[in-house]
Amino acid sequence: MTSSCTFRPPFWLPNGDFETIWAPFFSRKEPASLRRELWTTPDEDRIAVDWVEGNASAPLLVLFHGLGSSSRGHYALSLGAALQQLGWNGCFVNFRGCGGVDNLLPRAYHAGDSAEIAWIIERLHHSQRPLYAVGVSLGGNALLKYLGEEHPDYLAGAAAVCAPVDLVATAAHIATQPFYEQYFVRTLKRQMGRYARRFPDLVDWQAVHRAKSLHAFDDAFTAPVHGFDDAMSYWRAGSSGPGLARVRTHTLLINSRNDPIVPVDAVAQWPRSSAVSTCFTQRGGHVGYVQGKFPGRTRWLPEQILRFFQGEGTDAKA
Template sequence: MTLSCDFRPPFWLPNGDAETLWAPFFSRSERVPLRRELWTTPDDDQIAVDWVDGDPQAPAVVLFHGLGSSSRGHYSLALAAALQARRWTGCLVNFRGCGGLDNRKPRAYHAGDSDEIAWIVERLQRSFSTLYAVGVSLGGNALLKYLGEERGDHLTAAVAVCAPVDLVATAAHIAQRPLYERYFVRTLQRQMGHYASRYPDLVDWQAVHSARTLRAFDDAFTAPVHGFRDALSYWQQGSSGPGLARVRVPTLLINSRNDPIVPLADVAKWQRSAAVQTCFTDRGGHVAYVQGSFPGHTRYLPQQILRFFDGDTPDAKA
């Protein structure tokens, strides 16, 4: 069977900006009970993992969220509801410092953190014979980087949604969109309050809090904390695009042509292995894909994701 990549939003969402901003703030939110566990990381930090409990014999899906989000993001809950309906298990990972849980260590999370993906997948594969993975935006790039390092043998298949596979190009694009850049920077700075009080000598906190661009923030915090020379070095080394040609696990890239944050051209330009398929839609915004009567719902993405996991392939338009 084929997976249709034809998506049409409601008439009252006329462009990618409207779709992107509407989805998290105004679309109908799914209500799903989640069971929380706290996991200790290999370096003795901790993360929160929220579960959708399913049939023990059914497949499991692990979700890695985007920048500044959590297991409570609109797309996370939409996927959780779809998994609950199937009685599949859902593992909604909150990256370090996300989901209302503070870090024990200075290390945070970042777009190229394939090692974090690796230990989580390896832990899950001990419990589930069929394990799928979904990465969204930043989490999608981290997942694809892990797969491109040929470390994905524990996964049956994977989906990356609106992943910024070229971090240098994406950062340059966002720098031209002040609304989005200020939102991302402020979101990151809000997360820094806990870090600054616990690790006063970690970085130049004045530079972190005065940053007005992603480059300035990543120069002041992300790069030095995670061992990169500067923001550019982090973006270059963290990009998953160069590894797409080495991906061995069946993988689907879902992107929209009107995404205001991740330009499709910066995704499509990379050579991909035969295992990587694409579903490039004309509309959808950035991780939005709102459909239905006002105020709309976000069920399109989980439907596409689960159809791919069922074995459906994208149509020729993709």
């Protein structure tokens, strides 16, 4: 494992764009064995969770994925392999409609859905094992929003990776990056076909299909489905940044300064409580962190997170 949060990428990944794209599509995938369960939500919907089986008394780590991803994302598989090697248990959550399982209700998932995080963590708390939580990108913001609210202190520790804690600033930045914005918009619109067939009167589906930007998509779908007036009101209400000063759980923020999606300055600007430490690397891209010989591995991220949870020390800054 690494001795600090310093990250050094291979020479053949020259910038944040290469690091971001290479990790999910071309890096070497880590072997991880997952066992699936279907859970019923408090409002009688369903989600899929995938388990990493460890020692019965070992800690349990819950993972919340990013936008358009699932429990099978490259970072999830790397984390699962690391947990298996350590003997820890993992519960990798698929948000509603993700992981190949359609949800039953119109409600989907969004970056500020701390209520979804809350009931999952409360359910896992009853396992009577030390409980840790990791959120990645969108899932990281939702987890941090939960941590900044008034909830029982169920977690022994938490980590958020490349979390867009200021959704307004992140959306404005992505709007200047057409490659990434169009990738996200196309991913979201592909998911909408299933929603439109099951809930034909839910929203103005023509407006959803016409959306060319995240702002237009969130105006047409995310905001009205989840009770917000428009995209801007959703982004403001869903941002976790204002709550970072209230976090009580020992928490690590991992962000890259060359992240092409989440501007690190929009993370660093928010006041943080003494419980929140930061690991702001110079390189890494957006949830990339590829190292080693070609085609590279994504082991650095889970190693860093687990070091933090085990209290072995990093050069992370409070």
